[in-house]
Amino acid sequence: MADFAIDYTNLHEINTKLRELAKQADSGSGGAFRELGDAGAAERRAALGTSGLSTSFNSFFHHSKSRTAKAKEGLNKLADSFKAVSDLFFDQDSRISGSAGLITTGLGIDQWRNTKAAHDKWLADKAKWDDYLASIGATQYFRDHPNESIRHVCHDPEAPAWCAAWIAKGEDSAPPKPGDEPPKPSDKPPTSHHYEDEHGKIDVSVELDKDNNIVKETSKITNPQGQTYETTTTYKGPPEWVDNVPGAGKDGRPGRIDVRDYSITTTLSDGTKSTSDFTIDKDGSGTMISHSGKTTEHYIRDGPKGEWKRDPKYADEDAGRDGTEKGGGVQKPPPGGKLN
Structure with missing residues (x-):
């Protein structure tokens, strides 16, 4: 799995300390200084004795307050930067870990399917063999002599009586023996x-359907600091295989793809969630709509291995993204392609 080398705890601690410092900057000096600065002109003039001194104090107070506000804004922006770095790197590590092919290979589902297919075939072959032996009256004989060959036994001068039925059916009529x-x-x-x-x-x-097809898969990654990243993919029904799709195979050759629609729900390390809904066409092209907070983004791809790109038809509608926390946070690429 990916090496979680970054100390995310330190980054989050820096983020917390910077916000505490910003809060202190916002509170400013307390006591009489702040009370006098926030007072009305008449109260301030009465306290200081002259209007000139009141005006000078008011100018000094608001200049100081403006610098404090800028300091608070700067500290919060710096805190946001540390948080973004922490979340972005952890989320990226999580994406790398999540793409390790665990769903079918790591779980052993493919191996189970292959083992089951081989055993099911043996059961079917054995059923045909047993039925054939019963039809020629040789069931008990092969129960007592399981390693014998029908052809060898029936060509013996002292062949058992059931060989007549075998000869009548034809010497090539027997199905293959199922083996062990x-x-x-x-x-x-x-x-x-x-x-x-x-x-x-x-x-x-x-989660599997009655035919053991994967219809839902969830992966959760947890780093040593306790941060988690979780994705849940929900498929709309069983696989819908399409063969000979141009560009779906190796080296651009035709190949086989699953064109069922699906959705992905992602929970990032800061607890926020986003959902992407995918619609896949029979030629491998498709559309994807991503929702994160108040942000909606539209993507398209032109083939089974094409990159997901912003849909120009929704350029104006999606143009409201500003990359801020309010607008959906740090923009992340959709699964299968980078942002364009």
């Missing part, structure tokens, strides 16, 4: 995976 039983898989495939080392933890879980 292969490993039998568990009744249900694995649906969770946990990995942990000194760099953090990865927990992956999936």
Whole structure:
């Protein structure tokens, strides 16, 4: 998994300390100085004795207050920078970790499917073999002599009586012997995976339909400082495979793709959530709409391996993004492509 080398705790602690300092700057000096500065002109003139002194004090107070406000703004911006760096690097580490191919390979679902397919085939072959033996009356004979060959037995001068039925059916009528039983898989495939080392933890879980297709998958990454990053992908139904899609295979050759629609919900390290809804066409092109707070972004791609790019049809509608926390936070690329 990715090496969580950055000390995110220190970055968040710096962020907290800077905000505390900004709060102190905002409070300014207390006591009589602030009370007099916030007082009305008449009160201030009465306290100081002359209008000239009152005017000079008022000018000094507001100049000081303006500098304090700028200091507060600067400290908060600096705090935001540290928070953005912490979240951005942790989220990026999480993306790298989450792309490690754990969903089917790490869980062992592919291996379970292959093992089950081999065992199911053996069961089907054995059923055909058993039915054939029953049809020629040789069930008990092969129960007692499981390693014998029908052809070898029936070509023997002292062949058993059931060989007449075999000859009548035709010497090539018997199905292949099923052989020894292969490993039998568990009744249900694995649906969770946990990995942990000194760099953090990865927990992956999936939900399956009645045919053991993945219809929902969740991955959660936790670093040693306790920060978490979680993504949940929900598929709309079982796989919808399309063959010979141009550009879907290796080196630009045609290939097979799953064109079902899906959505991804992401919980970032600061607790905020975003959702992306994907609509995939049969040629691998598609659209994606991403929602994060008050921000909505539209993307398109032109093929199964194309990058997700901003949809020009929604340029004006999406133009309100300002990259601030209010506008949706640090802008992040959609899955499968960088921002353009």
